[in-house]
Amino acid sequence: MTKAAVELSGVTKHFGEVVALKGIDLAIADGEFFSLLGPSGCGKTTTLRLIAGFEFPTSGSIQIHGKEMALEPPDARPINTVFQSYALFPHMNVERNVGFGLQMKKVNSNEIATRVGRALDMVQLSHRANAKPDQLSGGMQQRVALARALVNEPEVLLLDEPLGALDLKLRQQMQIELKELQERVGITFIYVTHDQEEALTMSDRIGVMDKGELLQVGTPKEIYESPTSRFVADFIGDISLLAVSVVSPTEVRLSGGGNVPADTSNAGDGSHWLALRPESLHLVSAAADVPDGMVRIPGKVRHRVYYGDSYFYDVETTAGSLDVRQENRPGLPTFDAGTELMVWWNPAAGSLVTA
Amino acid sequence: MKSLRHPWIDRLMATNAWVVYAFFYLPILVLVVFSFNASARVGIWGGVSPRWYGEVLGNAEVLDALKNSLIVSGISTIVSTIIGTAAALAIDRYRFRGRRGLDGMLYLPIIIPDVTMAVMMLLFFARVFDIVELVGPRWQLGVTTIVISHVAFNIAFVAVVVRARLGQIDKSLEEAARDLYAGAWQTFRRVTLPLIMPGVLGGALLALTLSLDDVVVTSFVAGPGSTTLPIYVFGLIRRGVSPQINAISSLMLIASIALVGLSLLLQRNPQDAILPDERLKET
Ligand SMILES: Nc1ncnc2c1ncn2[C@@H]1O[C@H](COP(=O)(O)OP(=O)(O)OP(=O)(O)O)[C@@H](O)[C@H]1O
Numbered sequence: 001m002t003k004a005a006v007e008l009s010g011v012t013k014h015f016g017e018v019v020a021l022k023g024i025d026l027a028i029a030d031g032e033f034f035s036l037l038g039p040s041g042c043g044k045t046t047t048l049r050l051i052a053g054f055e056f057p058t059s060g061s062i063q064i065h066g067k068e069m070a071l072e073p074p075d076a077r078p079i080n081t082v083f084q085s086y087a088l089f090p091h092m093n094v095e096r097n098v099g100f101g102l103q104m105k106k107v108n109s110n111e112i113a114t115r116v117g118r119a120l121d122m123v124q125l126s127h128r129a130n131a132k133p134d135q136l137s138g139g140m141q142q143r144v145a146l147a148r149a150l151v152n153e154p155e156v157l158l159l160d161e162p163l164g165a166l167d168l169k170l171r172q173q174m175q176i177e178l179k180e181l182q183e184r185v186g187i188t189f190i191y192v193t194h195d196q197e198e199a200l201t202m203s204d205r206i207g208v209m210d211k212g213e214l215l216q217v218g219t220p221k222e223i224y225e226s227p228t229s230r231f232v233a234d235f236i237g238d239i240s241l242l243a244v245s246v247v248s249p250t251e252v253r254l255s256g257g258g259n260v261p262a263d264t265s266n267a268g269d270g271s272h273w274l275a276l277r278p279e280s281l282h283l284v285s286a287a288a289d290v291p292d293g294m295v296r297i298p299g300k301v302r303h304r305v306y307y308g309d310s311y312f313y314d315v316e317t318t319a320g321s322l323d324v325r326q327e328n329r330p331g332l333p334t335f336d337a338g339t340e341l342m343v344w345w346n347p348a349a350g351s352l353v354t355a
Numbered sequence: 356m357k358s359l360r361h362p363w364i365d366r367l368m369a370t371n372a373w374v375v376y377a378f379f380y381l382p383i384l385v386l387v388v389f390s391f392n393a394s395a396r397v398g399i400w401g402g403v404s405p406r407w408y409g410e411v412l413g414n415a416e417v418l419d420a421l422k423n424s425l426i427v428s429g430i431s432t433i434v435s436t437i438i439g440t441a442a443a444l445a446i447d448r449y450r451f452r453g454r455r456g457l458d459g460m461l462y463l464p465i466i467i468p469d470v471t472m473a474v475m476m477l478l479f480f481a482r483v484f485d486i487v488e489l490v491g492p493r494w495q496l497g498v499t500t501i502v503i504s505h506v507a508f509n510i511a512f513v514a515v516v517v518r519a520r521l522g523q524i525d526k527s528l529e530e531a532a533r534d535l536y537a538g539a540w541q542t543f544r545r546v547t548l549p550l551i552m553p554g555v556l557g558g559a560l561l562a563l564t565l566s567l568d569d570v571v572v573t574s575f576v577a578g579p580g581s582t583t584l585p586i587y588v589f590g591l592i593r594r595g596v597s598p599q600i601n602a603i604s605s606l607m608l609i610a611s612i613a614l615v616g617l618s619l620l621l622q623r624n625p626q627d628a629i630l631p632d633e634r635l636k637e638t
């Protein structure tokens with residue numbers, strides 16, 4: 001079996017009284033684009049800093065390509081970091097910033113010049129090689145930071161909200177550039193963000209964190225479509241949560257009464273909810289219009305919001321309120337506030353989550 | 356543009372500015388003008404002459420005092436800059452027992468009166484001399500004791516200036532250096548030191564100026580043959596104002612202005628020199 005690029009086992013980190021990480025187990029594969037996603041203060045940066053070597057874990061092991069590195073200093077790790085603030089050296093020009101790592105590794109100056117040139121080409125900044133960082137725009141500084149890390153051909157690249165300081169348009173453009181770059185160079189990326197859309201669109205896998213714990217690790221599709229905890233379901237995208245109780249391996253009871261089919265094989269201890277995405281819910285005016293085999297409950301439209309490409313309904317049912325998104329397509333009926341109707345969904349679309 | 360205020364307020368403020376400047380600069384002007392006075396009688400104008408400058412530069416006592424001043428200020432500046440910078444780094448970067456106490460104590464030499472400092476140093480040396488004498492050699496007040504005293508008060512000033520600069524530096528720059536394979540020493544030499552250099556130089560120039568100027572502490576710990584320039588001037592003036600004093604003071608004034616100018620030049624951020632439109636071109 002090939003060794004994981006980075007493997008954390010039982011990693012905890014305390015800052016005095018504060019417990020920043022409560023035991024993280026995580027294996028990141030070679031060449032993977034892995035994102036750590038979670039709200040502010042959940043421990044994303046701390047996890048990254050432990051992998052980089054800026055902090056040492058209170059307990060646990062950190063292996064990089066099978067080698068124990070938890071207590072090694074950053075300069076001994078085959079890892080480079082792109083900082084949120086970029087951390088470009090203000091007293092050096094772009095070329096010297098990018099060449100710094102190679103210079104420290106005592107690579108000969110001819111090779112430094114070639115590799116720095118290539119790295120600057122890659123981020124399209126060759127024409128600014130002599131500029132000082134503060135003469136560059138935010139997007140350019142971001143690319144210098146990227147080139148400065150990648151020129152060292154690290155085994156793993158760590159990025160802490162690298163696009164956080166950019167405006168929306170540049171951000172979207174850089175997301176595409178970053179993803180393309182990662183696929184081209186094939187380096188493992190560990191990417192910290194609190195922007196769920198960014199994580200969903202760019203990552204091979206996502207780890208969702210909350211309060212120092214890694215709640216779920218999976219592909220964007222798994223995280224979005226099959227969240228296992230209430231927190232993950234709620235954190236990513238829009239979702240309706242219906243309080244339920246498990247009655248059998250294939251059925252749950254809604255709080256307003258009535259059993260509906262749902263896969264409960266993964267149900268843990270605690271209270272349970274049935275999580276339903278707005279786009280997997282459908283509205284029809286009569287029970288007769290619901291396709292066979294689908295779950296249905298009656299409801300009443302409370303609000304309707306027009307989004308251009310879709311309508312957004314807030315529907316009140318006996319089991320709780322549901323957010324429903326209906327495509328705005330000719331031929332599909334629309335419903336006014338106050339209308340009584342039926343909501344239906346495919347039993348496979350609902351996920352049972354625990355809190 | 357038309358002022359929104361009453362015209363007489365503007366005029367009053369302008370007059371005020373002129374009065375303030377006159378208050379500062381008239382005495383200086385008088386000093387410089389009279390340093391070129393050909394007459395030996397202070398206060399009586401005898402025409403323009405460089406005579407006193409010639410006499411000052413030909414005066415062995417003055418040259419001797421100047422030599423002492425340069426030795427004392429040179430050595431004490433170098434030593435206090437190194438120790439002060441190290442202290443600033445230690446307090447800013449490391450968490451150790453007694454750090455907070457040390458932090459507060461650092462400012463003490465800045466706020467205690469010169470005379471107290473002088474008495475302290477003198478008492479201290481008296482004890483040290485006694486101890487040294489037990490071992491054998493005789494040690495007495497002189498250039499060495501002046502240097503030590505100047506180092507003692509200058510460390511605090513250097514440390515304060517360097518700490519201010521350290522506080523402005525983004526800590527992630529040093530982490531970035533470590534991340535890019537620089538060891539602790541390379542990180543200091545290639546990132547931290549260049550970034551705090553304006554602070555270090557500023558602190559050094561402040562130390563140099565304070566050392567060159569000091570009268571009170573120096574007069575307590577100076578011994579025979581270790582007279583510095585300010586002490587010499589002070590001695591002269593007690594025997595009455597001589598035209599030579601005007602010349603020496605004018606020279607010291609020029610040296611001070613040169614030092615301040617140099618310090619401003621060194622502390623100027625080279626990046627600030629770039630025109631704003633140059634910066635905008637690319638964005
Ligand atoms: N050096 C430190 N000293 C004390 N507490 C710390 C330190 N660094 C982090 N913490 C604490 O650890 C927890 C996790 O912080 P961390 O910076 O990892 O969060 P984050 O997920 O990166 O948040 P954000 O999205 O705001 O960047 C927080 O409660 C924080 O206050």
Ligand SMILES: [Mg+2]
Pocket residue numbers: 044045046
């Ligand atoms: Mg963070």
